[in-house]
Amino acid sequence: MTSYLDLRDINKTFDIDGSTYVALGRVNLHIRRGEFITIIGHSGCGKSTLLNLIAGLIKPTSGSITLEEQPVSEPGPDRGMVFQHHGLLPWLSIYDNVYQAVAAVFPGRSKAEKAEDVQRVIRMVGLWEHRNKKPGQISDGMKQRTAVARAFAIHPKVLLLDEPFGALDALIKPTLHDALVELWGSDGQSETVFMVTHDIDEAIYLSDRIVVMTNGPQATIGEIVDVALPRPRDKRGILHMPEYIDLKDHLLYLLSTSQWSASQIDKAS
Amino acid sequence: MIQERIGYFPPSLGVRLRTSGITKAVRSFSLGVVSLICSIALLAAFWALVSALSKNGLPGPLATAHVFWELVREPFYNNGPNDKGIGLQLILSLQRVFTGFALGSLVAIPLGVLLGSSPMARRILDPIVQIMRPVSPLAWFPIGLAVFKAAGSATIFMIFITSLWPTVINTAFGVASIPETCKNVAMVFRFSRWRYLTRVLLPYSLPHIFTGLRLSMGVAWLVIVAGEMLSGGTGIGFFVWDSWNALSLERVMSAVLIIGLVGLLLDRGFAYVAQRLSYEEAA
Numbered sequence: 001m002t003s004y005l006d007l008r009d010i011n012k013t014f015d016i017d018g019s020t021y022v023a024l025g026r027v028n029l030h031i032r033r034g035e036f037i038t039i040i041g042h043s044g045c046g047k048s049t050l051l052n053l054i055a056g057l058i059k060p061t062s063g064s065i066t067l068e069e070q071p072v073s074e075p076g077p078d079r080g081m082v083f084q085h086h087g088l089l090p091w092l093s094i095y096d097n098v099y100q101a102v103a104a105v106f107p108g109r110s111k112a113e114k115a116e117d118v119q120r121v122i123r124m125v126g127l128w129e130h131r132n133k134k135p136g137q138i139s140d141g142m143k144q145r146t147a148v149a150r151a152f153a154i155h156p157k158v159l160l161l162d163e164p165f166g167a168l169d170a171l172i173k174p175t176l177h178d179a180l181v182e183l184w185g186s187d188g189q190s191e192t193v194f195m196v197t198h199d200i201d202e203a204i205y206l207s208d209r210i211v212v213m214t215n216g217p218q219a220t221i222g223e224i225v226d227v228a229l230p231r232p233r234d235k236r237g238i239l240h241m242p243e244y245i246d247l248k249d250h251l252l253y254l255l256s257t258s259q260w261s262a263s264q265i266d267k268a269s
Numbered sequence: 270m271i272q273e274r275i276g277y278f279p280p281s282l283g284v285r286l287r288t289s290g291i292t293k294a295v296r297s298f299s300l301g302v303v304s305l306i307c308s309i310a311l312l313a314a315f316w317a318l319v320s321a322l323s324k325n326g327l328p329g330p331l332a333t334a335h336v337f338w339e340l341v342r343e344p345f346y347n348n349g350p351n352d353k354g355i356g357l358q359l360i361l362s363l364q365r366v367f368t369g370f371a372l373g374s375l376v377a378i379p380l381g382v383l384l385g386s387s388p389m390a391r392r393i394l395d396p397i398v399q400i401m402r403p404v405s406p407l408a409w410f411p412i413g414l415a416v417f418k419a420a421g422s423a424t425i426f427m428i429f430i431t432s433l434w435p436t437v438i439n440t441a442f443g444v445a446s447i448p449e450t451c452k453n454v455a456m457v458f459r460f461s462r463w464r465y466l467t468r469v470l471l472p473y474s475l476p477h478i479f480t481g482l483r484l485s486m487g488v489a490w491l492v493i494v495a496g497e498m499l500s501g502g503t504g505i506g507f508f509v510w511d512s513w514n515a516l517s518l519e520r521v522m523s524a525v526l527i528i529g530l531v532g533l534l535l536d537r538g539f540a541y542v543a544q545r546l547s548y549e550e551a552a
Binding site for chain 2: 087
């Protein structure tokens with residue numbers, strides 16, 4: 001019996017200038033449907049590699065990835081993606097960035113249906129008045145919101161987020177978290193979300209489970225931590241909950257000790 | 270709904286910026302006029318000096334201005350094959366340039382896209398491009414004559430070959446430098462080949478393509494004069510050669526000025542279009 005999104009014995013090596021670099025070793029992860037799962041770890045620990053594997057942008061050296069028991073071998077619209085630096089096409093307006101994705105994924109739909117869907121997601125991220133602007137004319141936060149809207153617009157089974165808010169300042173992050181949570185719950189059925197981050201607070205606020213990676217080379221899953229905080233979560237409210245404080249403590253401990261020698265941390269930073 | 274909180278701009282500040290923008294524009298315009306007058310004066314002085322040193326072997330600016338006016342006053346007269354107005358000659362030259370250039374672009378842009386997007390195509394075609402590119406355009410003229418058996422077609426062929434390379438190379442460069450993220454976006458959202466071409470590849474490469482076209486046009490305009498000297502008959506290049514044979518250096522100098530001005534206009538026209546087509550780079 002496989003789980004909804006299933007990663008089995010994933011190994012990934014890269015050939016760099018003739019020498020082999022083992023990025024990921026024996027990664028096993030079983031994700032339930034509708035789960036919000038976050039991968040956290042130091043830079044260079046293979047978080048993004050894992051995400052690109054699920055996206056199908058790269059192939060594992062060995063091991064298998066299945067989504068609803070179908071093997072993942074190439075990119076597809078069942079896995080929507082929000083890229084690290086928004087990945088919007090700068091020559092298209094906000095509206096067209098979303099519309100092109102929808103039109104590419106659902107070529108059979110009528111124009112009106114496509115337009116309706118595009119309007120719905122752009123309104124949900126609060127950018128309808130800005131729909132005719134180009135990415136170069138809006139703030140970083142708005143760009144990332146557009147990217148989130150685009151990923152949701154194609155109704156993916158799994159939403160992949162590659163450090164989506166990493167480049168944003170701390171003041172604007174909470175509004176984006178809320179936009180994400182709102183969209184996540186808006187579809188009737190919750191999407192399964194797989195997010196890469198290095199922000200512990202963000203991980204706790206959003207996730208059902210947090211996967212802590214060990215450092216590379218040959219990075220693997222160090223520990224999987226359950227986030228038992230009730231939903232809907234109140235960003236400021238949870239800060240003072242004992243569970244939150246314990247969780248954060250534990251994550252900080254995991255990220256700072258045992259598995260990581262000082263030299264490895266030097267290399268990573 | 271989330272309201273956007275950053276990027277707020279007080280309207281009063283905007284207005285003030287705009288007025289200061291106008292003053293700035295006026296100032297830079299008048300500065301431009303003054304420096305233009307200075308550079309024309311400098312050119313005329315240098316020209317007059319050379320003319321005096323050559324003991325009027327080279328006609329001076331004043332003598333030339335007189336002939337220039339004669340030529341420009343009635344540009345479109347046509348007294349048979351050996352006596353046409355300068356405007357007519359210019360139009361004939363421009364027709365050849367644009368025909369050759371258009372044909373060249375039709376070949377060069379797809380070729381550049383192919384070279385830029387397929388490493389295999391690049392490996393096979395790049396050596397051919399590298400060998401043909403440094404060949405002087407004039408060397409293609411006899412080949413054109415041999416193939417087309419007509420001087421007019423050979424001239425157009427020469428322009429065609431000339432306008433290929435800068436466009437091929439710049440297009441290929443633009444296409445090859447499409448960011449990985451853009452390609453990944455197209456893959457994740459399953460863009461069809463056509464959608465990728467029209468929504469990603471061409472918009473990204475367009476500024477590069479236009480740089481290539483602009484350079485191609487510049488070279489084509491350089492080459493047409495030499496080409497028409499070889500082919501004879503009509504055109505601004507023939508006009509220069511014909512005037513030299515008639516020992517009218519005033520006419521040669523006038524034609525040189527006109528060739529320069531038309532070249533400048535062509536270049537500026539392309540620069541303007543390229544600027545309009547370029548998108549704002551996302552930070």
